Amino acid sequence: MKRHIWLAIIASALGFFVDLYDIIILSIVRSKSLLELGVPETELLSKGVFLINVQMVGMLIGGFVWGIIGDKMGRLSVLFGSIILYSSATFANAYAPNFEIYLLLRFLAGVGLAGELGAAITLVTEQMPQKYRGIGPAIIGGSGMLGAIVGAYIGGNYSWQLTYQLGGGLGFALLILRLGVLESGLFNAIKDKTSNKGNLRLLFKNKDYIIKYISICVLGFPVWYVNGVVMTFTPEIAKAWGMTEIPAVSTVFTYYFIGLTFGDLTGGFVSQYLKSRKKAIRLYLSMYAVAAVVFFTVGNQSLTLYYGILLFLGFCVGYSIVLLTLAAEQYGTNIRATVTTSSLNILRATVIPQTLLFGFLSPYIGIVNSAMVVGVVAILLAFWGLSNLEETFHKDLNFTEE
Secondary structure (H helix, E strand, C coil): CCHHHHHHHHHHHHHHHHHHHHHHHHHHHHHHHHHHCCCCHHHHHHHHHHHHHHHHHHHHHHHHHHHHHHHHHCHHHHHHHHHHHHHHHHHHHCCCCCHHHHHHHHHHHHHHHCCHHHHHHHHHHHHCCHHHCCHHHHHHHHHHHHHHHHHHHHHHHCCHHHHHHHHHHHHHHHHHHHCCCCCCHHHHHHCCCCCCCCCHHHHHCCHHHHHHHHHHHHCCHHHHHHHHHHHCCHHHHHHHHCCCCCCCHHHHHHHHHHHHHHHHHHHHHHHHHHCCHHHHHHHHHHHHHHHHHHHHHHCCCCHHHHHHHHHHHHHHCCHHHHHHHHHHHHCCCCCHHHHHHHHHHHHHHCHHHHHHHHHHHHHHHCHHHHHHHHHHHHHHHHHHHHHCCCCCCCCCCCCCCC
């Protein structure tokens, strides 16, 4: 592959590294940062949930904003604009004088963070030769997951101010590398030929397009089921199981993201080997379903088994990067960035209905059974979504939607 393609891959991989670092550190430093800002200990949970939800709202809004900008002004405009916004907000978080400013900065960071991965996947997918298209996103995904591991380590061992300062500083340092990245040739070819770029109506122009977009979004349910239900509520699940040793949430996250790192790396290469995005996703989803059954059957037998199954579940959800590649390949150049960036952040937001369903069912059928029901629903929806999407491995991406 050509030098400019490798530069785009490296710059995007490092960008996703910083992106996930910045996303995860709020969960890691939440308690100690809020305590130092004067939030009473009795309000740590409620204020922390509010912070995370506000950041998620920012990401949902940003997913559509940056997607439209990427289709109207180019993929590079998002790669530069988004990282400047979230790096500035993250760096400023270290100096927040009170909760209100902290909240505003996390909202702005969320808006910025929404643009990074979608624009990167779109740019790299459009630049790479068809026969190698799955490799670039695999490298990006694997590198990004390391950012979450580093974020968990830094946030757990150093001050919350330094954690935010490092996140912002890394983003600004990455800007220098991005100066050499070239714009997508496919975007350059159509930017002056059509004014119908980044038009949301094209996503919902008929029933088939509506089902296709919904299918992409529900395919991400299993990814955020593990993150939002199993890992977040690990203490409650373990206690309900009667485990004598309660798994540490930080350790669970570490094992999960280690597995996800290798899952993202291998997922893209497996799709290349099989010459099929859908077969690769189906394989990983099937392994995921088996791992979920094993988890709820024997996961409470020991800490080692609990952590080991979470490691494997992380590996299985490595199909998420293949999913984003599949999403980018489904649509024309004039709305490709809008689809990839917005669907990614809707995927992240699926944690909201899943945690709400989990919370609703728990008083009636118990914590463990509620987690099982949500998991079954997530897996079934994912297989349904996959069945509605076309295979795109051999698809020529040089087309537009009208």
